Amino acid sequence: MRKSLAFLVLLFLAVFSVASAFATELDNLGQGLGFLRLGPLADQQKSFNSPVGDTPALVLDLRDATADETVSTALLATLRGRPAGRGVCLVLLSSSTAPALLAAFATTPSGCLTVGRADGACHPDIAVATTADAEQRVRAAFAAGMSLTALLSVPSDKPRHDEAELAKDHAAGIPPPAEDDSAAPSAPKPIADETTKKSAPPKEPPVLDVVLQRAVQVHRGLLALGKIK
Secondary structure (H helix, E strand, O other): OHHHHHHHHHHHHHHHHHHHHOOOOOEEOOOOEEEEEOOEHHHHHHHHHHHHHHOOEEEEEOOOOEOOHHHHHHHHHHHHOOOOOOOOEEEEEOOOOOHHHHHHOOOOOOOEEEEEOOEOOEOOOEEOOOOHHHHHHHHHHHHOOOOHHHHHOOOOOOOOOOHHHHHHHHHOOOOOOOOHHHOOOOOOOOOOOHHHHHHOOOOOOOOOOHHHHHHHHHHHHHHHOOOOO
């Protein structure tokens, strides 16, 4: 009895995890850009029609979407019916996208751009340099519920001091910040113990969704150029 109950709990958690990874509610990426990640389109067709068709600026994530030809055709019809001239739909594709969807997006609908890693049958309009391993880590992060903010940001140990700030400091007579390795040149650096080096596990690189990041950059660029409102 206990084993059966434990199995049912595990089954519920697995279903909940998948459902949460493919929500049909819009997320906000800022500056009027919405985000929608879809999985099994046959199960979500009624709920995605409205956000896909009515949201002027949208990132539509189909990197793990499943669909047959009928549903793929219905999605394309929804995209073609979007308001003209008001925004852009950036469609994220990958080699994990259903073959019917990849075939459907071989010709990109007007007002849309496809973004992703060129691989196999996936030939997006904007190809992003990334690896299959990095894509797998992003998929796992989505399944674990990692926020879009975390997936789009690169953690840094140093405060950012870009060229605009440097120019402002220079005009005000403020000297540029000193580099870390130039400070206290006479102080010897501590030598790491060899056993510590060997036992320390390699640091995992941060999970960064470079495909989604590129889509956001494209949207910001189109806004800056006045191509979209």
